[in-house]
Amino acid sequence: MAGGGFAATAGGTEFEAKITPIVIISCIMAATGGLMFGYDVGVSGGVTSMPDFLKKFFPVVHRKTQEGLDSNYCKYDNQGLQLFTSSLYLAGLTATFFASYTTRNLGRKPTMLIAGIFFIIGVVLNAGAQDLAMLIIGRILLGCGVGFANQAVPLFLSEIAPTRIRGGLNILFQLNVTIGILFANLVNYGTAKIKGGWGWRLSLGLAGIPALLLTVGSLLVVDTPNSLIERGRLEEGKAVLRRIRGTDNIEPEYLELVEASRIAKEVKHPFRNLLMRRNRPQLVIAVALQIFQQFTGINAIMFYAPVLFKSLGFGGDASLYSAVITGAVNVLSTIVSIYSVDKAGRRVLLLEAGVQMFISQTAIAVILGLKVKDHSENLDKGFAIMVVVLVCTYVAAFAWSWGPLGWLIPSETFPLETRSAGQSVTVCVNLVFTFVIAQAFLSMLCHFKYGIFLFFSGWVLIMSFFVLFLLPETKNIPIEEMTERVWKRHWYWKRFMDDDVKGEIGITSTDATKKGRSCFPIDINLNIGLDV
Known part of the structure; x- marks a missing residue:
């Protein structure tokens, strides 16, 4: 499994790095944090479409779905139901600031362990929930796990991976997110058929599997050399670097990590340092990518895929089946990204996907506008298939572009002295807008109707222009060389670097x-x- 290779730096020196088994195993284990996150995203939509779950916790919604008096677009419009989904992301938003402290001061590995513990407790509460309060508290604890995992895992993956395959290994996190969503959709498809009204408990309880994987994995992995050196454990960091690179020729990379760590230690207030002029490009791009990632509309589809298809006139089984199909497309397309991100580059994937998502969303809006009436029972079979195909086309484009790259690019562009703070801001902004979309989507679906897809396609157009003009290419650039080789050479961002220190x-x-x-x-x- 080991292979030779080098990653060039700006100064012409070479960082020797083999693809060692310890790197692959560590990355796979760390990426199980994405599996937990994905399962949480996918399971909520299926559970909220189950009659027994609605009858116990949301009787008003259950009555509306049974009586069929409301518009197809409005039958699930309920703030309490949306809070069940969105409370996880609000909790994650708060937790990420604590996670920034633990990531910087305790390390990436302990932060992942804390995430796993939060996940396990949250799963137990959700699966055994007797009332809405217990259900929401369980979701909040899961959200704390999301905040810690999303802070630590992308940083861990970027720092431990050799430069030339950093993109592919980092996308393991997003691949696991998509596998988690697919796993959740398959579980929901099966548990929805269980008689006796407890199928939803099994759906929520099976989240314990990825929770345990993350917890055990965090105990087995090594912490990153960057983190160990940053915390003053130089010899240990050097030993780990030697192990993960599979070579004794690690001195050039080690010295660069020590220098980056020295600079990082001089920064007493990393969050304030983020606001300095020379850090503005990374900050703007990290924030913009997270906002844009949510306004592609992907989480609206993934959270509520069964509800969405059911609202559009698909039968109960058909809606869950369609959600499983989109979940499978999501996984396969993310694998495409793993193979192409370090060859084609980040920008090419984002721009191609922008065109594909814009066309598919616009086509969905046209079909729904012409064929789905407020109280129609079902969408014609041919048009139903067409909607699923278009949704899959859209999901595929997102899965090999904005999904993984929204996490990869920020994690690899911040300098070490602001990296944990920058990742906190990245996670924070992502969760703020995830919360906004999760809390508002069913109401937006009710009021915008088919126009919701036009709303999201308009955002796709805007973000594609942002990528075209303002996002630099970062493939195959060593993580500590981004300033010299990326920002100082970009037509716009270089103005923030020319006199970055003066004054x-x-x-x-x-x-x-x-x-x-x-x-x-x-x-x-x-x-x-x-x-x-």
Whole structure:
């Protein structure tokens, strides 16, 4: 399983790195955090379409679905039902700030362990819920797990992977998200048929499997060299670097990590440092990618796929079956991304997917506008198949682009001194807008009707122009060389780098270069002038 290879740095030195078994195993185990996240995303939509679940916790919605008096688009419009789904993301939003502290001060590995513990407790409460309060508290604990896992796992994957396959290994997190969604859809398809009204408990309880995998995996993996060195454990970090790279020739990479760590330690307030001028490109792109990722409309479809298809006139079994199909497409397309992201590059995948998503969403809106009436019983079979095909086309495009790359690009572009803080902001913004979409989607579906797909397609158009003009390519660039090789060469973002230090810490980048460094001299305190 080991293979040779090198990753060039800006200075012409080479970082030797083999693809070692320990790297592959560590990444697979860490990525199970994505499996848990994906299962939570997928299971809620199926459970909220189960009559027994609705009857116990949301009797008003159950009555509306049984009586059939409401519009097809409005029968699931209920704030309490939406809160069941969205409370997880609100809790994750809060937890990510605590996760930033643990990721920076305790390491990536303990943070993943904390996430696993939160997940397990949340699963127990959800599966045994006797009332709505118990159900929501369980979802909140799951959300805390999401906050910790989404903070630590992408950082872990980016830091432990050799440069030339960093994109592919990082996407293991997103691949596991899609597998989790598919697993949840399959479980819901089976449990919906269980008699006796307890099928939903099994659906929620089986989340314990990925929760246990993440917990056990976090105990078995090694922490990243970046994290160990950042916390002053230099020899241990060097030993781990030697193990994961499969070579004794690690000195160039080790010295670069030590230098990055030295700079990181001089930053006493990483969140304030994020606001400095030279960190603005990474911050803007990380925030924009998370907002855009949610406004593709993907979570609206994944959260509520069974409800959505049922609302559009599909029968109960057909709606769950359609959700399983879209889940399978999601997994397969994410595998496409793993193979292509480090070859084709990030920008090509995002731009191609933008065209594909825009066309498919617009076509869905046209079909629904012409063929789905407010109280029609079912969509014609031919048109129903066409809608599923178009949804799959859309999901495929998202799965090999905005899904994985929305996490990959921010995790690989922030410098070490702001990396955990930057990842916190990334997760925070993602969860804010995930919460907004989850809380608002069923109401939007009720009021916009088929126009909701036009709403999301308009956003796809905007984000594609953003990628075209403002997103630089980051494939095959060593993670500590992004400033020199990406930001300082970009037609727009380079203006934030030309005098990135002047006026803030009393030295120009030219002066730094003269001293033979790509970063900063040892005697500079980066905490000066952070009030920009």
